[in-house]
Structure formats: structure tokens, C-alpha cells
Amino acid sequence: MENRSIAVLKKLFDSGALHEDCITQLKTDDRKGVQQLIKTYEKKKRKEEIAEKKFMEMSIFEQRAYANGYEYIAGIDEAGRGPLAGPVVAAAVILPRDFKLLGLNDSKKLSEQTRNYFFHVIKEHAISYGVSVIDSKKIDEINIFEATKLAMHEAINQLNPKPNHILIDAVNLKGLPCTSEAITKGDGKSVSIAAASILAKVSRDRIMKKIHQEYPAYGFESNMGYGTKHHLDNLMTSGVTPYHRKSFSPVQHATYR
Structure with a gap:
């Protein structure tokens, strides 16, 4: 292992082809380039461990619902309640039980590049999703809070299969077809709501552009x-x-x- 060039070792690190015993062996290599590769690897590993822990913490509401016998759990969120112009957009999404996307979080805490990438991944892997757009004219007619609830209901109605349980970011919705939970700051506490927040925000941002x-x-x-x-x-x-x-x-x- 020590006879390999730093360029070769870098490719092995980047591809994940090195086992822990090989990395332990490389720690005795006194080449500065090798030691820098190890530091970079360990930093990346710590970051992944933190992301893994965060994802598990944000899966608690979903795991509890699965344990209670629910099969299709939807997350609901909106984007655009506060602006002076443009629509309010709500999204609903049902993720597969084994869905995993490290770094998933409240859309406002992600870069635009990350949001756009996650938007693609979520749409590609979701069991079902819906996006509803309520324009400014309707907002003026019924007020922004009612428009937000209308958008959420419309997004839910687009889901197929229908959800057994719904996790909603902060809003108490009435007239739902199943049980639900309103979670304060849910886009940072539930992977399903976080996914919905990304679908809603990216969709709305594209409209505004x-x-x-x-x-x-x-x-x-x-x-x-x-x-x-x-x-x-x-x-x-x-x-x-x-x-x-x-x-x-x-x-x-x-x-x-």
C-alpha cells in the first residue's frame, strides 16, 4: 500500500475502495500527501456520520407512524406565505419506507444547487407527490392563510395512492381523509415534510423566475x-x-x- 503513488491513493479514497485496515496501515506512511488524504477522508466520514444521525432524528415521526400500522405517510409543506407577489405553493409527498437522502433538511437551509438536486431525487423516488399553486388573485379573495390551506388540500388530493397518515408543517388542516399531525417547524423535524418543503420552494422559485x-x-x-x-x-x-x-x-x- 505504501508503494502506491499519492495520485493512485487519492483515486482509491475517492472511490471508497479502501478498507479501514488499509487506512490504518496508511497512517504510518510519513508522506505529507498521504496524511492529508487521511485527514480529508476522516473529515468527510465525520460529516457523513452527522448527516446520518440527523436523518435518523428526522425520521422519528415516520417510524412512529409505520409502527402504528400506517403504510403511506405524506409530508405537507408550503412556500410563499410571506411575499408581496407571486403564488403560494404547497407540496405533498409520500416517500418510500426505505428512502434515504443524507443532508435532507428544511429547504431554506439548503443552497439552491442542493435544493435543485434534491428536488430531482425526491420526484424520481417518491411513491407519489402533488404540487398546488394558488395565485395572487385567489390569495386576495380568501386571504393568505385560507389560500395556504387550500393549496395544501389540493396537493393532498393529487396523491395516489392516498395517504393513511399526514405530517403537516405547523398548520392544522380540517377535513382530511385520514389521521394527521401538525408539527411546529416540521420541515426541520420530519424527512417527509422536508421533502415537501423542497418540492414547494423549488416549484415556486421557478415560477418567480x-x-x-x-x-x-x-x-x-x-x-x-x-x-x-x-x-x-x-x-x-x-x-x-x-x-x-x-x-x-x-x-x-x-x-x-
């Missing part, structure tokens, strides 16, 4: 409709778009200025 092409002055591609200073300044100078929520206070002031 399309709206940005139509109305580039407001910076929707970066602020996603939230009331940043740039957005508010342009709201007052350029006026209200069809995508703004006219029932929200800052937009009301711009509408009737």
Missing part, C-alpha cells in the same frame, strides 16, 4: 417576491403588477398612491 422575465424591474429572480428594499422601491416607482398581492399592506399603498 418566469415572472421576472415579464417584469424584470422588481428583482423577482432573487427576492422571490419578498419585500426587499429594491422590490419596495420599484413597487412605488413602477407600480403594481398583476402578480402582486393587493391585499398586502405595502402593495395597497402602492396601488392607491
